[in-house]
Amino acid sequence: MYQQNIAALAKQLRSKDISSVELTQSFLSRIKDVDPSLNSFISVTEDTALNTAAEADKLIASGNAGPLTGIPIAHKDLFCTNGILTTCGSKMLHNFIPPYESTVTSRLKQAGTVLLGKTNMDEFAMGSSNENSYYGAVKNPWDTTKVPGGSSGGSAAAVAAGLVVAATGTDTGGSIRQPASFCGITGLKPTYGRVSRFGMVAFASSLDQAGPMARSAEDCAYIMNAIAGFDTQDSTSSEQATDDYVDTLSQPLQGLKIGLPKEYFDSTLNDDIKNTLMTAIKEFEKLGATIKEISLPNLKLSIPSYYVIAPSEASSNLSRFDGVRYGHRCENPKDLLDMYMRSRAEGFGQEVQKRIMVGTYALSEGYYDAYYLKAQRIRRLIKQDFVNALAEVDVIMGPVAPTTAFDIGSKTNDPVAMYLEDIYTLSVNLAGIPAMSVPAGFDNGMPVGLQIMGNYFAEAKLLNIAHQYQQVTDWHLQNPNLAKGA
Amino acid sequence: MNWEVVIGLEIHAQLSTKSKLFSGAAVGFGAEPNTQTTLVDLGMPGALPVFNKEALRMAVMFGHAVNAEIGMTSIFARKNYFYPDLPKGYQTSQMDDPIVGKGALDITLEDGTVRRIGITRAHLEEDAGKSLHEDFQGMTGIDLNRSSTPLLEIVSEPDIRSAKEAVAYVKMIHSIVTYLGICDGNMAEGSMRCDINLSLRPKGQSEYGTRTEIKNVNSFRFIEKAIYTEIERQADILEDGGKIVQETRLYDPDKNETRSMRSKEDANDYRYFPCPDLLPVELTEEYVEAIRQNLPELPTQKAARFIEQYKLSDYDAGVLSASRSMADYFETLVNKTKDAKLSANWVMGELSKLLNQSQLEIVNSPVSADSFAELLIRIQDNTINGKTAKDVLQSMWDGEGSADEIIEKKGLVQVTDTAAIEAMVQSVIDANSAQVEQFRASEPDKQKKMIGFFMGQVMKASQGKANPGLVTPILQKLLQG
Structure with missing residues (x-):
């Protein structure tokens, strides 16, 4: 049951083979059994889940159910959920219960999903390993000595372990795709503006984008049908019409032009991963696609550009956590300055503090031109690289990360190595294009993801390509051997 | 030494939009603390700003009124600093690309000379909330009703050379924004506030002296007095061979002095950068032109028309067109009495006297233009004479009824037998x-x-x-x- 896809579960719910309450109870008990060894949830919302499931069952009985009615899911803990603790993996928000609902979670609620809980994450979505959480590191279900990736590591681990059918994630520099790759699931970062950011606690506003994390492209498509589309509450959301992401899954891939950027397959990429990916790409050739080598010459500049822009925006976005209105406030402040300084020093973890300082520095008078403006210029070059490349090919394929999931603790003292984890994912956020991670094999028992990048608003195309691949491969159907309850 | 005063003004005009600059919360003065707020004004995590297009239209109207360049692409920027009543930790404002660029306006001084004052720019920004220090023992209360209220900050060139010019300039801006209907101009409630940048230099010198900035002066009279005291203070320092410290000062009307608030060294580095939550505001020529076409008559145009149409003197036309509400009141009287001279005399005479005595604006006059017209008509048809009319007006002012009711009740009908x-x-x-x-x-x-x-x-x-x-x-x- 825990490995079934949304379509299959929806069918069983409708045929009354199982009720949503039963399904929910069963997932809840699996969370109880398995999650202590993974730590993928920050909150499990058992009572509301069972109530929602009962409502879903009524709706199903009345014949008005949609494809997601009664399906158990989880949300990354940076989507504000009305009346439900929303921590962003931070001590700063350890007590924050939003009085409002984010657009993403509200649309999924409308679609009838059953929320099982809020998933663990790197604090304020800053990290690539899920080790930067006030609520402790998340473990990779394929090997609990390894990281699940980050920052949406809790969502990735929960889906991979069969604790939920699907989960939401957010991706600012790879935070959906890299954990999806590390945990062997499918994740989509949509085009910037495709999904509303309203109610999503901001990390870097010009880069943040929410998206689905699930076992298959088809399941991601169901989630996308619910969450994609314009929102009057987010000025940066796009008014462009959405597609029916499920309806377009079965298009044949005959004639598809795939670009392989030479910069993605150079010596920095581990050979085993490279071979795994090349095998996957051969599958696409069998499906009728043609391969072309392309170039994204400014790839390497994406790291410095990203690590100026994202912290700059973060330093401003995180200013509101000042201990005045909500969140952590230090004990017995002497005066205003003391309250600010201690509340923030106590509330934010080390990585968050580091990025706030970097961002504050980059925006300072006298440094702004040299850092922020220059980073924005590089960003335009990177975007232009993609525009040029996507004029020649339909999609671009490459690795998601230079390695598979690494050992917990192995990179915590080497921030540069940690930042290099994002080399293949950052540029996509800087350009604003959509991209996916699709399970494409294993290396030493750990999953390897294939990244598929497309043109602006080509989510339907990406999901279609991934779905066709998943019709002829079974990497996405593999399950980790969990110590307990698997 | 003979000093020349150099003044530049920054006027914050609160725009009369129904809702806030970046949220749907109502804008209003005097509501219970924190009742006119949304997630956006409270700076809640995940809340996002949505730009109020009405504020945009108003800013463009102002730009046209001062013949300014309109920024066809304007960009909101974040001004970052920590303050308890600044809920997001930044103020959303405009920096490099304001909505209104260079413009100018003419002011007429008491002696009739006309001076042109340059406008550097005008930009849109959100207001902060308020810190309440009373009623909270040892603590500070925060009221975020004002948070995200739309402001148009109008920055002048350092073209102003005296306190009188400064007041004439602020009055002209006040008149323009109220004519346009984009600001209620209520200075006592803070709808218009003024920052004064002031420096002295020896007459004939072309470089500017070191300036100070006097923050948040909120009446015409205080502007004039603050400038006089600051000129005196700076002249005293300079004449004693001292140096002016570049700093922000506060004007204390009770003591009639300015006081240092913070020096340049203590000033924040605001780390301005384009707000990633808001798209650049792109305007089309059609949009900008349509607003120009629909601009209401402005004070100088109205004065010229009064002279032409009603044969008023320059002086009378100037006084009656100084505020839109005064002009509207006057024209209502003229329409009913068909006698411009009679109407002008009564508005500028008895009515102004009563308004001054009660310190009321004409919009708050207890006698409306329509009821005032009834009184004037009774003079015209000889029911009462002018002297009696003054008494009747006073009774109307005191709420004793309409002109006819009072004339009837008090038996004031003129004897014409x-x-x-x-x-x-x-x-x-x-x-x-x-x-x-x-x-x-x-x-x-x-x-x-x-x-x-x-x-x-x-x-x-x-x-x-x-x-x-x-x-x-x-x-x-x-x-x-």
């Missing part, structure tokens, strides 16, 4: 035989002066109700014997 007037005149003549004798013995020139005495007696006898126009010929006839 010539027989009755003749009888009154005869009794005055009979009662003052000595004066009558004297009158009859005098030269015609002297008689003209003396007739006033008899007129006074007749009015007294009639309790002010005799129609003076009828009394005079009767008096003359009967006095001549």
Whole structure:
């Protein structure tokens, strides 16, 4: 049951083979059994889940159910959920219960999903390993000595372990795709503006984008049908019409032009991963696609550009956590300055503090031109690289990360190595294009993801390509051997 | 030393939009703390700003009114600093690409000279909340009702050379924004606030001296007084061989002095950068032109029309067009009475006197233009005379009823029955035989002066109700014997 896809579960719910309450109870008990060894949830919302499931069952009985009615899911803990603790993996928000609902979670609620809980994450979505959480590191279900990736590591681990059918994630520099790759699931970062950011606690506003994390492209498509589309509450959301992401899954891939950027397959990429990916790409050739080598010459500049822009925006976005209105406030402040300084020093973890300082520095008078403006210029070059490349090919394929999931603790003292984890994912956020991670094999028992990048608003195309691949491969159907309850 | 004063002003005008600059919360003064707020104004995590297009339209109107360049692409930027009533930790403002660029306006001084003052820019920004220090023992309360209220910050060139010019400039801006209907101009409630940048330099020197900035001055009178005291303070320092410290100062109207608030060294580095939550504001030529076409008549245009259409003097036209509400009041009277001179005299005379006594703006006048017109019509149709009308106006002001009700109630209808007037005149003549004798013995020139005495007696006898126009010929006839 825990490995079934949304379509299959929806069918069983409708045929009354199982009720949503039963399904929910069963997932809840699996969370109880398995999650202590993974730590993928920050909150499990058992009572509301069972109530929602009962409502879903009524709706199903009345014949008005949609494809997601009664399906158990989880949300990354940076989507504000009305009346439900929303921590962003931070001590700063350890007590924050939003009085409002984010657009993403509200649309999924409308679609009838059953929320099982809020998933663990790197604090304020800053990290690539899920080790930067006030609520402790998340473990990779394929090997609990390894990281699940980050920052949406809790969502990735929960889906991979069969604790939920699907989960939401957010991706600012790879935070959906890299954990999806590390945990062997499918994740989509949509085009910037495709999904509303309203109610999503901001990390870097010009880069943040929410998206689905699930076992298959088809399941991601169901989630996308619910969450994609314009929102009057987010000025940066796009008014462009959405597609029916499920309806377009079965298009044949005959004639598809795939670009392989030479910069993605150079010596920095581990050979085993490279071979795994090349095998996957051969599958696409069998499906009728043609391969072309392309170039994204400014790839390497994406790291410095990203690590100026994202912290700059973060330093401003995180200013509101000042201990005045909500969140952590230090004990017995002497005066205003003391309250600010201690509340923030106590509330934010080390990585968050580091990025706030970097961002504050980059925006300072006298440094702004040299850092922020220059980073924005590089960003335009990177975007232009993609525009040029996507004029020649339909999609671009490459690795998601230079390695598979690494050992917990192995990179915590080497921030540069940690930042290099994002080399293949950052540029996509800087350009604003959509991209996916699709399970494409294993290396030493750990999953390897294939990244598929497309043109602006080509989510339907990406999901279609991934779905066709998943019709002829079974990497996405593999399950980790969990110590307990698997 | 002979000093030249150099002044540049930054005026914050609160735009009269229904909702806030970046949220749907209502804008209003005096509501219970934190009742006019949304997630956005409270700076809740995940809340996002949505730009109020009405504020944009108003800013473009202002740009046209001062013949300014309109920023076809304007960009919101974040001004980052920590303050308890600044909920997001930044103020959303505009930095490099404001909505209104360079413009200018002409001000007329009391002696009739006209000066052109350059406008550097005007940009949109959100207001902060308020810190409340009373009623919270040892703590500070925060009221975020004002948070995200739309402001248009109007920055002048350092073209102003005296306190009088500064006041004339602020009055002109006040007049323009109220004419446009984009700001209620209520300075007491903070709808218009002024920052004064002021420096001195020896007459004839072209470089500017070191300036100070006096923050948040909120009345025409305080602007004038703050400038005088700051000029004096700076001149004293400079004449003693001292140096002006570049700093922000506060004007204390109770002590009539400015005080240091913070020096340049303590100033924040605001780390401005484009707000990633808001798209650049792109305007089309059609949009900008449509606003230009629909611009209401502005103060200088209205004054010119008053002179032309109503044959008013320059002075009267200037006074009556200074505020849109004054001009509207006047024109309502003219439309009903068809007598511009009569209407102008009463608005600028008795009505202004009463308004000044009660320190009221004309929009808050207890006597509306429509009821005032009824009073003037009663003068025109000789129901009452001008003197009685002043008393009736006072009663109307005191809320005793309409003009007709008061005239009726108090029996003030003018006596126009010539027989009755003749009888009154005869009794005055009979009662003052000595004066009558004297009158009859005098030269015609002297008689003209003396007739006033008899007129006074007749009015007294009639309790002010005799129609003076009828009394005079009767008096003359009967006095001549």
